[in-house]
Amino acid sequence: MKKLLILLIIPFILSGCYDYNELNELAIISGVGIDYEDDEFKVTFEILSTKKEGETSASSSTYNVTASAKTVTEAFAKNGNNMDKVAYYDHIEVIVISEEIAKNHLEEVSEYLIRSSKLRNGFYLTMTKDNSAKDIITATSKEKPIASTFIVSLLENNNDADSASYYVPFTKTIKTMLTDGEDAIISVLKLKDKKEITLSGLAVFNGFKLTNTFNTKDSSLINLLNNFKPKTVFFEKSCKTGKTVISIYESDIKIKPNNDYVLIEGKLNARINEDNCNNNLKEEKTYLKLEKEFTKIITKDLNNLIDKLKLSRSNALSIGKNYYNKYRQNNYFLWLNQDFKYNLNLKINKKGLIFEVKE
DSSP, X not given: OHHHHHHHHHHHHHHTSOOHHHHTTEEEEEEEEEEXXXXXXXXXXXXXXXXXXXXXXXXXXXXXXXXXXXXXXXXXXXXXXXXXXXXXXXXXXXXXXXXXXXXXXXXXXXXXXXXXXXXXXXXXXXXXXXXXXXXXXXXXXXXXXXXXXXXXXXXXXXXXXXXXXXXXXXXXXXXXXXSTTOOEEEEEEEEETTTEEEEEEEEEEETTEEEEEEOHHHHHHHHHHTTSXXXXXXXXXXXXXXXXXXXXXXXXXXXXXXXXXXXXXXXXXXXXXXXXXXXXXXXXXXXXXXXXXXXXXXXXXXXXXXXXXXXXXXXXXXXXXXXXXXXXXXXXXXXXXSEEEEEEXXXXXXXXXXXXXXX
């Protein structure tokens, strides 16, 4: 916490505008949770503690205040009645919205966030499906004393785990919501054992309306097809003695819609993570065989995802926008009734062994 305060103080010192006493008069808001309950907006702030070490009230790194009102603007303003300091919004890292907000009130919330002169719009917008936004933004522990900072780390570092997170600045999220043929995507959070913040997939929006949520497996496939920093996307093949698991660590996918079908093509580089199928991994022909088998598995999984996207009429892959860019025709949902074809060049290797097929 000391390091965090030092980082916060440095800009003020360098500018010559603030000393510690002035900093201590600010309520530095790091995260916000927005719910909709009993016909009111409920806004919760996570505020960084700026108490000096040894001061009796400095029992934790953050504290929370909550206020409810009929409008988002009023709820934000009423939170000022619960603070003895001046609200400082420039440090907000993440805003969490509830599922109810995502379904029915996101346009109202977004309008306030965009128009407010107090907020910078570089924060990440996230959603929670099975908990309240207040539950998420107040879920701190000794090991994770600042919920908003932990959420940001979870989003930005998760692509090394299963590539199920998605994060872009709020301004880009809004721009996507307003673009025809392209649906916005945000990460979904949940509480594990009522205290640990985890990722549970992605939420997709058509305009300002939530259309669907996807589990972590489907989310990693969406990120793979969107080329959104996919570093670890898992696929597995079963056998009598167990299974073989590979992970995609590098990819370059292109989605090319036309008037007859949609072509998905590109390169995929993978490594073997687990092999209980007695494959001879010292022979080149083993890798060639696995590449053919896993290409079929990947194609099947992608087809299953496409079917789900068709059911929810979701342009999470920006297929409608790509079609418009190519033909300048507003057939944003032509792909719903089209077949998908694949041309995937999968290469499986392990450290020290990379085999290329000669054409």
